[in-house]
Amino acid sequence: MKSDTIATDMASLSSESYKGARDWYPADMRVREYIFAKWRSVARSFGYQAYDAPLLEPLEVYAAKSGQELVNEQTYQFTDRGDRRVAIRPEMTPSVSRMIAARRQETPLPARWYSIAQFMRYERPQRGREREFWQLNVDIFGAEGAPAEAEIIEMGATIMKSFGARSDMYVIRINNRKVINYMMAQYLELEPTQAQMMIKLFDRKNKIAPEAFRDQAIDIFGADKSKQGLQKIAQLLAAKSMADLPEALRDSEAVREVQELFTYLERAGIKNATFDITLMRGLDYYTGTVFEFFDTHPENNRSLFGGGRYDGLVGMFGAEPLTAVGTAPGLTMMQLFLEAHGLLPEIMPYTQVCMIILGSATLGAAKLAQDLRAGGVAVEVDFTDRKIDKKLKAAIKKQIPYILFVGEDDLKAGVYPLKNVQTAEEQRLSAERIISYLSDRRRS
């Protein structure tokens, strides 16, 4: 029996949150819910169905295709009490591919699915990167070619627009793994191992100094081929559009695939998409189009989110292979983008009324509170034993826009003084009138 243990008897526990994870206090949570609601609304408008996958997956699900760094350095992995080696999901793509594979036959195609879920990666916490993070994942399974890729990119653009972002606030960089493969093998004439190293190097290009990039490129080419190789890379990096590409690349089947995608994006009214031969995307499972939404704000110049085509994952789970394309905007990056561009509105609590009980009217006010709630009014009742000014202060600090004072006399009369906190206006209204008055002033 510990019910009478006094907490101060024990050494006290830390009130800090786990390192790299945030406590979501109500004001922060309102921002999160605002962003989630926009995501959900766009995903639904495109006909996507909500799903969710378990928090834990067998570790080998990630070992197979997500990339070495993610699995070896960043997963939260452990052995459960049943001796299973598991990981807290660091991303959704393998899980959703597994789910599709498990019901490959029964699922009507194309399957358009979305989830809003949390993930964990053990990374060094820094601005824009937390160990616990949230993502929207949208994916189409069973739709080949440019229209599906254009739809996923259009959803990204629609999400940006839903927050009020103009198209000059970000750019959509596009590349294609087939172009990359062709470039590495045919144009730069690299062996598979060299190609893989070069891809990782391109992926880090914006994070390292030009000299470091050059030195590492020389290492990969080897002394005898490095001069010609560096010239070719310089030519690639100078290309501002597909038309600037060296002819050997420009005429490849892979590049024509990219061109078709741009045709669809133009028809969807997307004008801020650009071809970027240096865009790689870190994950190993991409097989075709890859893309990245990039913030153009000088003080938040960074990748916002990316995605692409990954045709090999579903087949990995023993099902007939199935083509797939998806993207995954993250909460933190989205919030940083909105803040940088001044697009985040002040989001008020849902609570509309704080009912302040006067004297001993608590019992009598129960019915009134029920009636208001049944009428759609969000009502908090302050039945504490404090002085009125303390109650008022708390209501104001909670940003509740209306105060309703309820004493025994008011209950008898059936009309109550409703005070607008901002204007200090007060009107005496019946429960019914309060409901109709506030229904026009409600947060959606």
Add this chain to the structure above:
Amino acid sequence: MKSDTIATDMASLSSESYKGARDWYPADMRVREYIFAKWRSVARSFGYQAYDAPLLEPLEVYAAKSGQELVNEQTYQFTDRGDRRVAIRPEMTPSVSRMIAARRQETPLPARWYSIAQFMRYERPQRGREREFWQLNVDIFGAEGAPAEAEIIEMGATIMKSFGARSDMYVIRINNRKVINYMMAQYLELEPTQAQMMIKLFDRKNKIAPEAFRDQAIDIFGADKSKQGLQKIAQLLAAKSMADLPEALRDSEAVREVQELFTYLERAGIKNATFDITLMRGLDYYTGTVFEFFDTHPENNRSLFGGGRYDGLVGMFGAEPLTAVGTAPGLTMMQLFLEAHGLLPEIMPYTQVCMIILGSATLGAAKLAQDLRAGGVAVEVDFTDRKIDKKLKAAIKKQIPYILFVGEDDLKAGVYPLKNVQTAEEQRLSAERIISYLSDRRRS
């Protein structure tokens, strides 16, 4: 470079979900979202603010107050890459208490908070119990006495009502830890260690045979005191209301606290609450009122959810102690209840229209899809290269209520055949007319 690896080259991975965790396919997810939406709506109507806490907490947070079984046998615990001993949260109460403690001074009181979150416990998976599970948590911090407890219980009842449950479908059992303590120490005359064992025994009463209960009770009392002790227990168990309690108990301060709570519940219109001296609630941190919503359906006769007052937790995190009361309905139990009573409606997808592209109209249809979406219509576009009957079948299997056929000619004419899948009726409408026609037929 793995982009050209064929999945079938590798031994295939299992497509099963982690044991005890569910894959949430769209149809299941719609049920989950239906239940979450009701929870959220009730919590908001009572003026509760949404919050969330990290998935991981230091293990000692639970070791202190949650109970031995939970910590030693059921937590998912591991050491992270930074050598911290952590647990995936098995419940929310310690986390939310920690958060309140961390901002004890800045938080306007009473703080009414809610969260809808997932948890993990390593238990034997069985009907109604999964290792990964979801709960609504509602808590009031800084409000003493019966009104706060009545409010939390009323919220539980309001949630039940919001699903269409009648009050005869469940019963609310109420007890109080102070009554329990008084009963153990003063009435049954047990030493603290005996009392703790007896509480655990009462807690298991409905799960073990009467003989086992009797034998274990004798063990606890000891041979010399067991006869008198068993008589007293029999008298307690026979009590159907507070009035039936032995006089020594009935007149205690603790029982008067329970009586006050009942007064408030009656005023809130709650008629299915009953005093139950055998109700203990497993968690160690409760200090006053405890309660449990119990399904009365003969085939689902079980505890649905519970809660109570826990005044000691906030102070454990180094803050000035703060009174608290809360409850936590779970998703699985809620769904079993709704299914048992036939209260779960069929929940259709949000998608209203499947736009089936005829011929090569995909590019041209992009603008039409955008216009419909901007008008609030959820539209999936089937631009696949399949025969029309395959596309139709997929749309029907997805339960999309309307089909819009779009060919080049329709795009020129600006009117499109909209087909109601259920009635097979077809009408030719402009984009604008489609929007207004479907706006009346939308899922909320």
